């Protein structure tokens with residue numbers, strides 16, 4: 001296994017059980033819906049994973065593009081959402097061919113940690129081209145340099161205890177510790193960004209951004225940023 005895309009295309013153990021996986025995607029969908037400002041909005045979920053609750057998101061917007069690099073995951077998305085006229089599945093390359101200024105809301109949740117800094121820059125350029133001038137990019141679940149794996153474990157256990165899958169979560173953590181995840185985490189690593197570092201990175205990519213009060217998903221120690229085209233900044237006279 002070479003990289004994180006291969007990992008997410010494999011039969012991985014990142015979700016401790018079906019219940020964990022379902023709850024995860026329900027929570028992400030709920031949080032994405034919170035950022036949709038109009039029922040006509042065109043929404044892009046960049047590296048959406050299995051997106052099991054995407055139909056809920058689609059109900060709240062005009063059109064939902066699910067973009068996913070892992071070919072196996074993408075195949076399942078195509079099969080799962082074929083009957084849903086509001087959902088379109090795309091590869092990341094396809095996004096380069098989409099019309100510019102056609103997206104109102106782009107979500108990239110729990111993805112930046114798996115990309116090199118240069119890969120994130122190119123993804124930001126693709127997204128900036130796609131966003132309408134009034135559009136927003138929501139970059140969720142950003143790992144901070146000063147917060148280690150212990151907090152990830154704690155956040156998962158709290159989420160599991162609240163929703164009744166603590167035993168599965170403990171078993172899942174043990175399997176993950178022995179799996180390709182652990183090897184990749186050691187060999188390839190995960191990218192982390194401080195708050196001002198991410199704001200600067202977004203500024204260099206042509207966005208003006210601020211940190212949201214709450215993170216998307218279950219882990220309060222990770223960060224979410226909301227970004228807009230930098231030229232949208234109100235002029236001070």
Ligand SMILES: C[S@@+](CC[C@H](N)C(=O)[O-])C[C@H]1O[C@@H](n2cnc3c(N)ncnc32)[C@H](O)[C@@H]1O
Pocket residue numbers: 004005008009028046047048049050068069070108109110111114115116119
């Ligand atoms: C933890 S999952 C997040 C899925 C979904 N966004 C969510 O919030 O549940 C990570 C996603 O990042 C994608 N990914 C991993 N490495 C990537 C890379 N280098 N570039 C783009 N996407 C990547 C994987 O295919 C997977 O869909």
